[in-house]
Amino acid sequence: MLDESGAGALYGGNKVRKLERILADARDRGHRDLITLGAIGSHHVIATALYARELGMRTHALLVAQPDTPHVRANAGRIAALCASYTAVPSRAELPVRGPEAWARIVAETGTTPYRIPAGGSSSLGTLGWVDVGQQLRAWCTARGIDCVVVAAGSGGTAAGLAAGLRGSGVEVVGVRVAPRVLINRARLGALAGGALPTIDGSWYCGGYGRYDARVERVVQASRDAGLVTETTYTGKSLGAALERARAGPRVLYVHTLSGVEPGESAPLPTDLEALLR
Numbered sequence: 062m063l064d065e066s067g068a069g070a071l072y073g074g075n076k077v078r079k080l081e082r083i084l085a086d087a088r089d090r091g092h093r094d095l096i097t098l099g100a101i102g103s104h105h106v107i108a109t110a111l112y113a114r115e116l117g118m119r120t121h122a123l124l125v126a127q128p129d130t131p132h133v134r135a136n137a138g139r140i141a142a143l144c145a146s147y148t149a150v151p152s153r154a155e156l157p158v159r160g161p162e163a164w165a166r167i168v169a170e171t172g173t174t175p176y177r178i179p180a181g182g183s184s185s186l187g188t189l190g191w192v193d194v195g196q197q198l199r200a201w202c203t204a205r206g207i208d209c210v211v212v213a214a215g216s217g218g219t220a221a222g223l224a225a226g227l228r229g230s231g232v233e234v235v236g237v238r239v240a241p242r243v244l245i246n247r248a249r250l251g252a253l254a255g256g257a258l259p260t261i262d263g264s265w266y267c268g269g270y271g272r273y274d275a276r277v278e279r280v281v282q283a284s285r286d287a288g289l290v291t292e293t294t295y296t297g298k299s300l301g302a303a304l305e306r307a308r309a310g311p312r313v314l315y316v317h318t319l320s321g322v323e324p325g326e327s328a329p330l331p332t333d334l335e336a337l338l339r
């Protein structure tokens with residue numbers, strides 16, 4: 062297992078490596094305000110708000126609906142506490158209207174344009190953080206006879222970066238799709254990875270972002286019993302897929318992408334955010 066849970070002191074998980082370059086770019090361009098997008102339980106929004114604050118920047122979030130779980134609800138409280146402002150977007154179809162409205166409001170309030178970070182931090186700049194990891198893993202995987210690397214694919218930058226970094230090494234990168242095909246597909250991942258395509262495993266997808274089934278719940282429970290914290294949106298699925306592959310024979314490296322560090326801050330959920338928990 063490659064354990065990213067302690068990747069940063071303020072917050073861990075796979076977003077830290079993406080944000081290193083993204084936030085440095087925002088700061089170098091003189092931005093004080095950032096705008097990003099995520100689900101109401103988004104680890105990406107939490108990580109962005111925490112690390113941006115360290116650098117003196119403020120995060121504004123567009124938030125979309127996600128199925129209610131205790132983990133998602135706790136994250137929602139953190140997002141409410143950490144973001145400078147947020148816009149609840151009840152359905153994705155409203156994004157083309159709500160996004161520009163939020164942008165205009167921030168410009169009016171701050172007198173400057175915010176720096177835009179795409180969902181999950183999967184810009185080409187953010188993805189580079191995971192290209193680095195792939196490159197660093199090449200020799201390690203060869204020395205241990207690793208056949209494949211398995212990771213959750215939500216916005217795709219982590220799997221795409223690993224595929225680019227491991228390109229030509231003979232190691233297969235498998236992105237376990239947790240979002241609809243319209244968001245995670247060969248065209249999108251290929252564009253992010255400069256043409257080095259990860260394999261996309263859609264067999265753990267449960268019909269909607271954040272949805273899960275009894276099989277995912279069993280993985281989450283078993284991993285917790287064994288001392289590894291996973292959740293139902295990402296890591297319950299990616300760990301399940303990794304174990305399934307390993308049982309079939311290949312030597313598998315599972316990339317654990319969930320933060321093991323949780324921020325203390327949390328705020329009660331206003332009704333518009335509560336309505337995004339479904």
Ligand SMILES: Cc1ncc(COP(=O)(O)O)c(C=O)c1O
Pocket residue numbers: 074075103104105181183213214215216217218219220295296318319320
């Ligand atoms: C815990 C966790 N694992 C995996 C992912 C997927 O990473 P990516 O968005 O790069 O596909 C995310 C973020 O979306 C995440 O929060």
